[in-house]
Amino acid sequence: MFLKELSELAGVSGYEYEVRNYLKSKLEEMNCDFFTDKLGNIIAHNKGKSKDKKILLTAHMDEIGLIVTGFNPEGGLSFKLVGQVNAKSIITKVVEIGENKIAGVIGTKHVPLMTKEQRETTPKISDLYIDIGCISQEEAIKYVKIGDYATFKSLYLEFGNNQVKGKALSSRVACSTMLKILNDKQDIDFYVAFTVMSCVGARGAYSASYVIDPDLCIILSGTVATDTPNISKHELSARLGDGPVISLVDKTLVYNEKVIEVAKDVAQKSNIPYQLKKSIKENSDAEVINSIKTGIDVLALSIPCRYLNTPANVINKNDYIDTYNLIKAILQNQN
Amino acid sequence: MTKVRDFLLDLCKYDFVSGYEHKNSEQLIKYFQNTTDSLVRDKLGSYIFTKNGNNSVKIMIDAHIDEIGLMITDISKNGFLSFVPIGGIYPITLVAQEVTIYGKEDIVGIVGTKPFQLEDKKESNQATKINQLYIDTGFTKEQIEKKIKIGDIATVNREPFMLKNNMLTARALDNKAGVAIMYETANQLHKLSHKSNIYFCASVQEEVGLRGAITASNLINPDIAIIVDIGFGHTYGCDESLTIKAGQGPGVGIGSRFNYKLTQKFIDIAKESNFDIQYDISPNGSSTNTSSIQVSKEGVPCICLSIPVKYGHSSIETVHLKDLENIGLMIARFINQIDDMDLEDILCF
Numbered sequence: 001m002f003l004k005e006l007s008e009l010a011g012v013s014g015y016e017y018e019v020r021n022y023l024k025s026k027l028e029e030m031n032c033d034f035f036t037d038k039l040g041n042i043i044a045h046n047k048g049k050s051k052d053k054k055i056l057l058t059a060h061m062d063e064i065g066l067i068v069t070g071f072n073p074e075g076g077l078s079f080k081l082v083g084q085v086n087a088k089s090i091i092t093k094v095v096e097i098g099e100n101k102i103a104g105v106i107g108t109k110h111v112p113l114m115t116k117e118q119r120e121t122t123p124k125i126s127d128l129y130i131d132i133g134c135i136s137q138e139e140a141i142k143y144v145k146i147g148d149y150a151t152f153k154s155l156y157l158e159f160g161n162n163q164v165k166g167k168a169l170s171s172r173v174a175c176s177t178m179l180k181i182l183n184d185k186q187d188i189d190f191y192v193a194f195t196v197m198s199c200v201g202a203r204g205a206y207s208a209s210y211v212i213d214p215d216l217c218i219i220l221s222g223t224v225a226t227d228t229p230n231i232s233k234h235e236l237s238a239r240l241g242d243g244p245v246i247s248l249v250d251k252t253l254v255y256n257e258k259v260i261e262v263a264k265d266v267a268q269k270s271n272i273p274y275q276l277k278k279s280i281k282e283n284s285d286a287e288v289i290n291s292i293k294t295g296i297d298v299l300a301l302s303i304p305c306r307y308l309n310t311p312a313n314v315i316n317k318n319d320y321i322d323t324y325n326l327i328k329a330i331l332q333n334q335n
Numbered sequence: 336m337t338k339v340r341d342f343l344l345d346l347c348k349y350d351f352v353s354g355y356e357h358k359n360s361e362q363l364i365k366y367f368q369n370t371t372d373s374l375v376r377d378k379l380g381s382y383i384f385t386k387n388g389n390n391s392v393k394i395m396i397d398a399h400i401d402e403i404g405l406m407i408t409d410i411s412k413n414g415f416l417s418f419v420p421i422g423g424i425y426p427i428t429l430v431a432q433e434v435t436i437y438g439k440e441d442i443v444g445i446v447g448t449k450p451f452q453l454e455d456k457k458e459s460n461q462a463t464k465i466n467q468l469y470i471d472t473g474f475t476k477e478q479i480e481k482k483i484k485i486g487d488i489a490t491v492n493r494e495p496f497m498l499k500n501n502m503l504t505a506r507a508l509d510n511k512a513g514v515a516i517m518y519e520t521a522n523q524l525h526k527l528s529h530k531s532n533i534y535f536c537a538s539v540q541e542e543v544g545l546r547g548a549i550t551a552s553n554l555i556n557p558d559i560a561i562i563v564d565i566g567f568g569h570t571y572g573c574d575e576s577l578t579i580k581a582g583q584g585p586g587v588g589i590g591s592r593f594n595y596k597l598t599q600k601f602i603d604i605a606k607e608s609n610f611d612i613q614y615d616i617s618p619n620g621s622s623t624n625t626s627s628i629q630v631s632k633e634g635v636p637c638i639c640l641s642i643p644v645k646y647g648h649s650s651i652e653t654v655h656l657k658d659l660e661n662i663g664l665m666i667a668r669f670i671n672q673i674d675d676m677d678l679e680d681i682l683c684f
Contacts, residue, residue, distance in 0.1 A: 072571045086451045088463055089431035092649040094493075094504075103496060105504055105651040110567050111425050113577060122462055123427070129571060131645065131653065133498025135582065143499065157433070159443045160473015165433070224450045229415050229469050235453050281452040306471065309452075310431035312445050314471060 002026070002176040003320070004156040007166035010096065012065030012082050012149040013200040016040060019061040023175060023194050032182050041208045042194040046182055050189040053334055056214035057181070057190060057327065058205065058285060059174030060198030060221060063167065064309060066095060066150040068130070075134030077104065077144060081125060083199030088122055089310035090152075095130060098148035104130040152311035162317040163240070169313035170222020171198070173303050177220060177324045181331075188331050198285050205285035209292045216259070216297045216334075218327065219286045222313070223247075223277055223302035235279070238304035240316040243273030244323040247300035249280055253287045259299050263330060270329040272322050277302065301326065336501055336656040338522070339515045339663070342366060346514070347495040347505040350437065352404035352488045353421050356380050356539040356547075358437075363400060363514070363537060370521040371535060377554045381547040382537040386524060392531040392678060394670060395557035395635070396520065397548055397624050398513030399541030399564065402506070403648060405489040407436060407470075414479050416444065416470040421488065422542030426465045428649040433492040434470060438483030443492070444470035493650035501656040502581065508652035510541065512642050512659055513563040519663025520670075527667060530674040541624055548624035552631035558678065559597060559636050561666055564623040566615050566641025568653070579613045579643040581655040585662045586615030588639035592625045593617075596681050597636050601665075604672050610665050615641045636682050640666070 011019035023042055027034045034044040042061075064083035071077060077097075081087065095104045108128050111119060118127075130150065134140040154167035166172070178192045191212050195204030198221070209217060227239035238245045246263055247255055267274040277300075286300040303323050306314040346366070349359040357380050364374065364382070371384035382400065403422030410416055416436070429446045436442045446468050451459060470489070472479050495505035505511070517535045524533060534555045539547035541564075552560065566586045569578035579586035587602055605612050617639075620626060625639045640662055645653040 074569075074571045076571045086431070088427070088448070088451065091430075092428040092646060092651045093431075094496075094651065103498055105498070105646070105653065107570060107646045107651065107653075109570060109572055110578075110647055111427075113567060113573055120462055121460055127572070131498065131570075133500045133502035133653075135500065139499070157443065160471075161475065161478060163473035165445055224452055226450065226453075227413070228447050228449070228471065229411065229413070230449050230467065231453060279452075307431050307445065307447055308450065312431040312433060314445055314447075314473070 002179050003172060006172035006176055007156045007168055010151040011062050012151055013062040013197045015149045016061045016196050026179055030183050037207050037211055039204050039207045040196045041204045043208060043212065044182060044192045046188065046190050046192065048187040048189045051334060053215040055190040055334060056193060056209065056212045056217045057178060058193045058195055058208060058217060058219045059178045060171045060195045060204065060285060061175055062197055062199050063171055064199050065152065068097065068144055068146055068148045068150065070146060071137040071140050072129060073137055075136050075140045076129035076131055077140065078129055079150065084309050086309040087125060091123060091128065093311055094153040095150040096153050097144050097150040102132055102143050104132040104150065107131045154311040163314055164317060165312050165314050167311050167313065169315050170305050170308060173222060173315060173320055174220040177327065180324055181327060186331065190331060195285065202285040202288040205288045206292065209289040209296060213293055214296060217289050218299045218301060218330065219284060219289065220301050221284065222305035222308055224279065224282060224308050225304040225306045228306055237277055237279035238275055240304050240306065241318060242275040243319060244326050245275050245277045245302040245304055247277045247284065247302065250282065250284045250287055251280060253290055255300065256297055259297050263299055266329050266333045267326055272326045272329060274326065336660050339519055339659045340503060340656050342515050342518055343503055343505060343511060344495050346511050347507060350490045351400050351402050352490060353401040353540045353542045355488055356401050366518050367521060367535060370525040377550040379547045379550045380539045381551040383551055383555060384535040386521065386533040388530045388532045390530045393534060393555060393557045394531045395534045395536055395552060395555050395560040396517055396666065397536045397538055397560060397562045397628060398517050399510045399547065399624060400514055400537035401539050401542055402509065403542050405434065407483060407485055407487045407489065409485065410476055410479060412476055414472065414474050414476045416472065418470060418489065420465065423648050425648055426463045426468060429468055430463055432650065434489045435492055436483050436487055436489040438487045440482055442472050442482055444472040447471045491650040498653065502653050503656055504651050504653045506650045506652065508644055508654050509565045509647055512565060512644060512654050515659050516563050516663045519660055520666045523664060523667035524670065527671050529670050531670060533670065538624060545624050545627040549627040549631050552628045552635060556632055557635055560628045562623050562625045562628060562637060562639045563662065564641060565644035565647055568643035568645035570645050579615060579641060581643045581645065582657055583613055584611035584658060586613045586641035586643065588615050588617055588621060588625065588641065590617040592621040592629050592637060593639050594636035598638050600681055601638050601669055604669050605665050608668055610661055
């Protein structure tokens, strides 16, 4: 099952090898044409009836995580965050480091030994460290090295009413959806880019969209769900179960309303639920792609995701299915 | 070390939240069945395994079996659950943590909090508080009400696993590590001879007020008590005089709660037998069962041994298996040596 397998692979921004290798092997099995570009993106081509518009779909492969920056004298590892990690969510979590997946726990000082100020403020990253069980730097160096990436250990789990919990769902739902669409082998010509380094500034999106230079680019990712407690009315945006989210505006981008109207129209005609993203607090690869070369029309679709930026993302399976259906319908509509 | 490791890899899978220690009793009892002679329970549920000797000396060894947890207090109209802590839970350890609620069925949930994109600078700098957290079970109110109810308890999900260096990580090593030490001592005493009668007490409700230890001690009426619980395992950045180091033996309690001469005797015997020990200097009190056992009935002379455990009261409590094995051996040796001691001489003032 693509999503479960993808969610559990390691692919922190800048080191997407495991995910890329998995996707390459799946594309080979499907007999799908693809190549890898100079930054590590996979660009696949679904050959079929070509029309006026060149279409590119993108899904990012990478996830947030940690990178080892050094050792303390007692064998603990200091680290930096990679991408937008919710620092409050990592204390006492389990990680796997490097290619050998060395197990570690993210620890800090005992709470009763903290000062009042330390107890009342969010622990700083410099006060946290990864403990792999070693008691000295000499020992720790045998197992991990500076620059090793660490992913959160968070197993895929289906729970509740059609909900899924796992790490990296925003990227892996997108990758999984693209694999399914390519596997359908529709008689429509389009490209899919599995991009790198989205979480650290949309780096892969630059080269993928430049190389393909499409007329329309549909970017698929995850977006913050706001259907949880303690959120004020004016901050409400996406909800789990209400379908794929169409972006109206992001931090630096105002989407072309014609593109949005076509997407809404297709959704309505195909009876696929959809919702509109009204929050402007996230970045999207779309912001980069929109101003590549002389400009590319972009449509940003997202799956609503609770606890994004933590090791325990939660999505609704129906949204996953509806997002796949909507993209399929949009592709068919282009023809 | 494989015996204590296997003991913990098994027992740490089962919940023993304060007040609900009866639920998985067979999982605990099976480990003491072959090495002890009888089991009694006091009225709070403490487990007292007796190993008979042939004189009248009664030695109580106490390691509380209960652990901290959560109790469900509300189901919102959208199905999210509110909860309160049972014992000393730190909210900062719960964000994005998977939990299990023990209702009519076991229900998995994720502890959620506000997206950080929506926090202002002040909120973002403040440590997470319990009222900012809720449990997401993925069900609607109507659905979840059929499976769990207000008052049901929950624990965090963390399967025990090994780090390097024989360090074991699990939830609730406070105080299953102590129970593992009692298990080791019981196994050792089964091979050695001893004249005293030993009462291995897996007491209940320590985390909510050191309660099961009082009732158990009142029932046993011991001559001396040895309490085993976790202490602050040294982690980087901690003041070394306030912590004890993993792999270097128990922190022997020195202070008003611990009988001075008896404690010195323990230290002498440990050193003679070439065991490593450290010190846990606690002059004004003890947050362990020693505080209640010392003043039960007419008073009980106590020794307290702290296990170096890192990240206490979190899902990643970490202990060195060597410490568990050695502390278990040390207690067995001490009990063995008491047979030839004039205990009255040591204990009289």
